[in-house]
Amino acid sequence: MDLRLDAVSHAYGGVEVLRDVTLEAPAGRITCLVGPSGCGKSTLLRLLGGLERPDAGRALMLGDPPAGSLNPLTYVFQHFALLPWRTVAGNIRLVLEDHPLSRAERDEIVADVLARTRLTDFAKAWPRQLSGGMRQRVAIARALAARPAVMLMDEPLSALDAQTRELLMDDLVALWGRERFTAVYVTHNLAEAVRLGHRIAVLSRRPGQVREIAEIDTPLEDRRPDDPALVAVQADLWRLLREEAADADRELTGA
Amino acid sequence: MTDATLDAAPAAPASARTGAPAAGAPRPVPFRGGGFQPSGRAWAGPLLFVLLIGIWEWGSASGWITPLTLPRPSAVAAVFGELWASGRLWEHLGPSLGRLAVGSALGLAAGIGVGLMIGLFSLARAGLAPLVAALFPVPKIALLPLFVIWFGIDEASKYALIAFGVFTPTVVATYGGVDNVDRSLIRMGQSFGLSWRSIVLKIVLPGAAPAILSGMRVSLAIAIILLVAAEMLGAEHGVGAFVLTAGSLYDLESLFCGVAILSALGLAVSFLIGRLERRLLDWRG
Numbered sequence: 001m002d003l004r005l006d007a008v009s010h011a012y013g014g015v016e017v018l019r020d021v022t023l024e025a026p027a028g029r030i031t032c033l034v035g036p037s038g039c040g041k042s043t044l045l046r047l048l049g050g051l052e053r054p055d056a057g058r059a060l061m062l063g064d065p066p067a068g069s070l071n072p073l074t075y076v077f078q079h080f081a082l083l084p085w086r087t088v089a090g091n092i093r094l095v096l097e098d099h100p101l102s103r104a105e106r107d108e109i110v111a112d113v114l115a116r117t118r119l120t121d122f123a124k125a126w127p128r129q130l131s132g133g134m135r136q137r138v139a140i141a142r143a144l145a146a147r148p149a150v151m152l153m154d155e156p157l158s159a160l161d162a163q164t165r166e167l168l169m170d171d172l173v174a175l176w177g178r179e180r181f182t183a184v185y186v187t188h189n190l191a192e193a194v195r196l197g198h199r200i201a202v203l204s205r206r207p208g209q210v211r212e213i214a215e216i217d218t219p220l221e222d223r224r225p226d227d228p229a230l231v232a233v234q235a236d237l238w239r240l241l242r243e244e245a246a247d248a249d250r251e252l253t254g255a
Numbered sequence: 256m257t258d259a260t261l262d263a264a265p266a267a268p269a270s271a272r273t274g275a276p277a278a279g280a281p282r283p284v285p286f287r288g289g290g291f292q293p294s295g296r297a298w299a300g301p302l303l304f305v306l307l308i309g310i311w312e313w314g315s316a317s318g319w320i321t322p323l324t325l326p327r328p329s330a331v332a333a334v335f336g337e338l339w340a341s342g343r344l345w346e347h348l349g350p351s352l353g354r355l356a357v358g359s360a361l362g363l364a365a366g367i368g369v370g371l372m373i374g375l376f377s378l379a380r381a382g383l384a385p386l387v388a389a390l391f392p393v394p395k396i397a398l399l400p401l402f403v404i405w406f407g408i409d410e411a412s413k414y415a416l417i418a419f420g421v422f423t424p425t426v427v428a429t430y431g432g433v434d435n436v437d438r439s440l441i442r443m444g445q446s447f448g449l450s451w452r453s454i455v456l457k458i459v460l461p462g463a464a465p466a467i468l469s470g471m472r473v474s475l476a477i478a479i480i481l482l483v484a485a486e487m488l489g490a491e492h493g494v495g496a497f498v499l500t501a502g503s504l505y506d507l508e509s510l511f512c513g514v515a516i517l518s519a520l521g522l523a524v525s526f527l528i529g530r531l532e533r534r535l536l537d538w539r540g
């Protein structure tokens with residue numbers, strides 16, 4: 001299933017956040033979205049997943065979600081959004097409880113996603129006992145349990161330290177290699193975008209508009225940090241982003 | 256700042272060098288991080304309690320405190336022993352506990368329900384929040400005659416008084432707790448397509464539980480106060496009636512015995528809430 005934004009504009013109380021954004025997230029690929037902080041990336045993701053209604057334009061699903069998908073559009077949040085009063089397994093079970101599944105089926109799904117994210121040993125742990133990286137792995141496991149058609153990831157690694165981020169990026173690459181999931185991946189970190197993105201859309205500062213869309217053909221599993229082609233793409237994007245970020249930085253925050 | 260600059264400082268007063276270790280000598284960094292973390296020390300409460308009773312008993316025995324001003328603790332204990340042996344303790348405590356349980360349960364249920372509504376629905380908030388704020392400062396005891404007219408002189412008016420007293424603080428604690436539930440968790444629930452019911456039961460209520468439980472500490476103390484007031488104003492049995500009778504006879508031993516029973520009741524309630532907190536909030540570690 002593809003996801004598309006069609007000429008979307010959005011404002012909060014008179015502050016224009018997104019202007020005429022048209023963007024497509026094709027199935028089986030990771031579409032990265034980069035832009036300076038405050039440019040409307042999170043807003044765009046909320047519009048894509050139906051957590052908010054656009055003022056103008058439409059968010060569209062093209063094609064049907066795969067059979068058995070419990071929650072076609074599934075988020076992974078920057079700050080994990082785990083319930084502190086549920087264990088790791090309980091947090092994952094939460095998103096299955098409203099679906100007509102037998103107890104055995106639920107347990108099976110939970111065990112399966114825990115194994116896929118290598119969390120099996122932590123099923124009974126409380127979120128507070130886990131490191132940031134582990135918590136985000138739980139959130140990813142929870143997203144997988146809902147069998148999404150598209151994963152909407154809002155800076156999933158931004159709250160983590162640099163080493164953990166590297167490890168989790170490797171995990172995501174391996175996961176994509178196995179499952180070919182579809183994702184819209186928001187980040188303000190170009191290195192992340194160049195490592196994980198098949199397409200990279202650069203947004204301008206507020207009001208966010210699409211400045212450029214770059215496609216990277218190197219397969220995810222073959223991308224090396226020192227690959228000259230990737231370094232060139234990153235330098236190109238950085239030049240674009242740099243002006244926007246500098247201007248955005250000098251702006252007064254509206255609210 | 257380095258050692259070199261310290262040593263080179265020409266202005267360093269000589270006195271600072273003579274009394275203290277030589278300037279630049281290693282010395283421990285002073286510790287400044289203590290306090291502001293109440294914890295443990297469970298022995299302090301009982302110890303203070305025993306100490307006070309001990310001084311009091313000693314003062315009475317030595318004649319320094321006359322039995323006309325304060326009864327002797329051992330005499331109060333003797334009255335309690337008598338009450339226990341004759342079974343009159345349960346004659347009074349039984350009805351009191353029943354009233355407390357029924358009244359508090361009604362008040363808590365209604366308070367949590369209304370508090371949730373105020374926390375969740377804008378219309379309920381706009382309508383009910385000012386009403387609750389207006390009811391909060393009303394001394395509930397003043398309304399007992401009204402409740403007697405509405406519900407009769409029997410148990411129902413006492414239940415109503417206690418329930419009403421528990422209701423308002425519970426409402427305020429509950430909707431305060433709901434307001435403080437992390438909105439991003441609710442967003443998460445919506446994004447996974449959870450039903451409204453699931454979001455309320457699995458996200459909002461557990462998130463508000465710490466606030467509701469600490470509100471219960473306040474509201475149940477109020478419940479005990481109202482229980483005694485109601486029993487003083489019209490009851491044959493009950494700890495309140497017992498205290499009232501003792502007071503009107505100037506039987507200080509019995510009066511103090513009744514007061515001690517009420518304190519113990521307060522302690523027991525507080526202990527039970529502590530247990531409940533540990534069970535429901537074990538995720539906080």
Ligand SMILES: Nc1ncnc2c1ncn2[C@@H]1O[C@H](COP(=O)(O)OP(=O)(O)O)[C@@H](O)[C@H]1O
Pocket residue numbers: 012013017035036037038039040041042043044206254255
């Ligand atoms: N719910 C909201 N109400 C009002 N303003 C908002 C809201 N959400 C975001 N904004 C504003 O919209 C702008 C874009 O926000 P956001 O989408 O979070 O940016 P980004 O994720 O790119 O940093 C910011 O200026 C922010 O203050």
Ligand SMILES: [Mg+2]
Pocket residue numbers: 041042043155
């Ligand atoms: Mg954001």
